[in-house]
Amino acid sequence: MAKAPDSAIILGGGTAGWMTANLLQRRWGAAGTKITLIESSDIGIIGVGEGSTPQLKAFFDALGIAEAEWMPRCNATYKAGIEFAGWSDKAGYERYFHPFPTDVDAFTQGQFFYSTRARRTGRDVPAHPDPFFIQTRIAREGRAPLAPPNFPFGVSYGYHFDAHLIGAFLREFGTARGIRHVDARIASVELDETGDVKGLVAEDGQRFDADFFVDASGFRAAIIEGALKEPHRSFAENLFNDRAVVTPTPKPAEGVHACTRSIAKSAGWIWNIPLTNRIGNGYVYSSRYIDDDAAAAELREHLGLTEDADVRHLKMKCGRIERSWVRNCLAVGLAQGFLEPLEATALHIVINTVENFLEAYEKDDRAGFNTAIARRYEGIRDYLVCHYRTAQRSDTNYWRDATRNEALSDSLKGVMTAWFRGQDLEQEVVRQDIGKFYLPMSWHCMLAGYGNFPGADMLKPPGPDIVKFDMADVDRFVSGCAMNFPSHAEALERLLA
Numbered sequence: 001m002a003k004a005p006d007s008a009i010i011l012g013g014g015t016a017g018w019m020t021a022n023l024l025q026r027r028w029g030a031a032g033t034k035i036t037l038i039e040s041s042d043i044g045i046i047g048v049g050e051g052s053t054p055q056l057k058a059f060f061d062a063l064g065i066a067e068a069e070w071m072p073r074c075n076a077t078y079k080a081g082i083e084f085a086g087w088s089d090k091a092g093y094e095r096y097f098h099p100f101p102t103d104v105d106a107f108t109q110g111q112f113f114y115s116t117r118a119r120r121t122g123r124d125v126p127a128h129p130d131p132f133f134i135q136t137r138i139a140r141e142g143r144a145p146l147a148p149p150n151f152p153f154g155v156s157y158g159y160h161f162d163a164h165l166i167g168a169f170l171r172e173f174g175t176a177r178g179i180r181h182v183d184a185r186i187a188s189v190e191l192d193e194t195g196d197v198k199g200l201v202a203e204d205g206q207r208f209d210a211d212f213f214v215d216a217s218g219f220r221a222a223i224i225e226g227a228l229k230e231p232h233r234s235f236a237e238n239l240f241n242d243r244a245v246v247t248p249t250p251k252p253a254e255g256v257h258a259c260t261r262s263i264a265k266s267a268g269w270i271w272n273i274p275l276t277n278r279i280g281n282g283y284v285y286s287s288r289y290i291d292d293d294a295a296a297a298e299l300r301e302h303l304g305l306t307e308d309a310d311v312r313h314l315k316m317k318c319g320r321i322e323r324s325w326v327r328n329c330l331a332v333g334l335a336q337g338f339l340e341p342l343e344a345t346a347l348h349i350v351i352n353t354v355e356n357f358l359e360a361y362e363k364d365d366r367a368g369f370n371t372a373i374a375r376r377y378e379g380i381r382d383y384l385v386c387h388y389r390t391a392q393r394s395d396t397n398y399w400r401d402a403t404r405n406e407a408l409s410d411s412l413k414g415v416m417t418a419w420f421r422g423q424d425l426e427q428e429v430v431r432q433d434i435g436k437f438y439l440p441m442s443w444h445c446m447l448a449g450y451g452n453f454p455g456a457d458m459l460k461p462p463g464p465d466i467v468k469f470d471m472a473d474v475d476r477f478v479s480g481c482a483m484n485f486p487s488h489a490e491a492l493e494r495l496l497a
């Protein structure tokens with residue numbers, strides 16, 4: 001029987017709160033824990049966060065929820081990866097795709113790694129990531145990353161979904177399995193004489209006591225920061241973006257591709273996230289370089305909207321809480337930390353946090369858990385920082401400063417040194433044990449995708465010491481695999497059958 005408290009309260013009914021409640025109910029509920037989720041409909045949820053990594057598939061699989069059950073209810077689509085456009089003005093590197101991995105990458109990845117290294121050391125060989133990866137082809141050809149029965153290899157994929165609808169779905173699922181749901185606005189947090197959280201007191205005077213608490217109260221961080229005073233460590237000097245402006249647009253008549261698009265703009269980047277009924281768009285930017293009105297105007301112009309089209313402005317607090325598990329409280333979601341949404345990792349961290357926490361709770365390993373979570377935040381942060389530091393743009397002050405940013409961790413410096421000195425980057429990622437945050441494939445795709453190579457005038461022909469791969473063979477292999485996959489439209493229709 002799992003070690004579990006008698007009662008647990010989750011404060012917050014955003015995506016993080018409901019995901020956590022369901023994961024706790026599955027493990028602790030079975031051991032008899034009474035689980036209550038308290039949220040305030042007056043406050044509401046942030047209502048953004050509509051892209052995921054493959055971890056979300058693992059979450060639904062763990063809860064035994066089939067795609068046909070949840071995806072249509074959340075207007076969800078499939079995601080094979082992210083396309084980055086406009087981050088480099090180097091000819092030939094105007095865009096690249098960051099694919100989710102598949103088992104068949106093993107056949108082409110070695111060639112890609114080899115070619116990037118040859119190119120880094122001045123040999124004229126093709127080293128753009130796009131031709132080498134099957135998920136890139138799947139997304140570009142309008143297919144879904146769903147392996148057909150005649151393709152017996154693992155294919156990782158994520159989803160896009162409506163943030164409000166996924167919360168509603170998880171609420172219905174969780175309450176049907178015994179989670180108590182309370183709509184109340186919490187006014188204060190009471191601590192006992194030892195400093196542990198004792199209870200939450202609502203504005204109307206109701207009291208809610210429990211043995212364990214989860215702070216999922218969003219950027220308010222009402223328990224972990226508000227009551228327990230755990231310090232917040234800002235990442236503002238590493239990552240400049242602190243605002244977003246968002247607006248939806250209609251779904252295009254021709255249907256949607258199974259990928260997120262991230263398009264670099266004058267002081268940040270714009271996301272396009274395709275759902276079955278609309279496209280979610282948002283401009284993530286730095287208020288140091290552009291004001292809210294100018295950012296909204298740039299977003300509207302990019303989307304071809306009129307000046308009076310409605311937009312919503314959001315403030316973002318980039319960083320993490322010093323320790324995620326403090327006394328009898330675990331922080332998750334925006335209360336725990338926030339990394340700008342460039343790689344859509346927030347819900348990935350929520351799932352990872354709760355799963356690791358449940359293991360650590362069994363072993364009473366609070367310190368080990370807190371160290372591992374902090375490392376995860378920093379590992380992901382470094383990958384995001386690398387996007388900006390190695391982007392090939394210098395047309396605005398924002399991009400000039402971002403590409404010269406010196407607030408780099410030692411780990412990131414190690415990665416960049418390995419790349420720019422022509423060393424084995426895969427070995428460096430393994431040596432630092434950071435492949436669990438981002439695979440060597442992801443690092444190679446980013447650094448090669450922006451064209452971080454010597455200029456064309458410095459390149460020499462490969463010579464006999466360099467293996468030159470036949471790109472027609474690579475293309476035959478990748479397209480031969482991709483042609484087995486269904487069209488995205490067909491895959492979405494199948495869910496409704």
Ligand SMILES: Cc1cc2nc3c(=O)[nH]c(=O)nc-3n(C[C@H](O)[C@H](O)[C@H](O)COP(=O)(O)OP(=O)(O)OC[C@H]3O[C@@H](n4cnc5c(N)ncnc54)[C@H](O)[C@@H]3O)c2cc1C
Nearest residue numbers: 012013014016040046049051186217218333334341346347
């Ligand atoms: C611009 C932007 C884009 C993003 N894009 C992505 C993405 O693509 N992918 C991704 O994974 N993540 C993304 N995120 C992050 C994602 O939005 C969040 O991680 C996710 O929505 C979870 O939020 P949350 O549940 O922690 O907080 P919220 O949604 O803010 O929920 C907080 C909850 O706490 C409750 N609450 C707060 N105070 C009280 C109180 N006093 N009493 C009672 N209830 C209270 C509120 O009512 C609410 O229910 C993005 C974030 C931003 C800002």
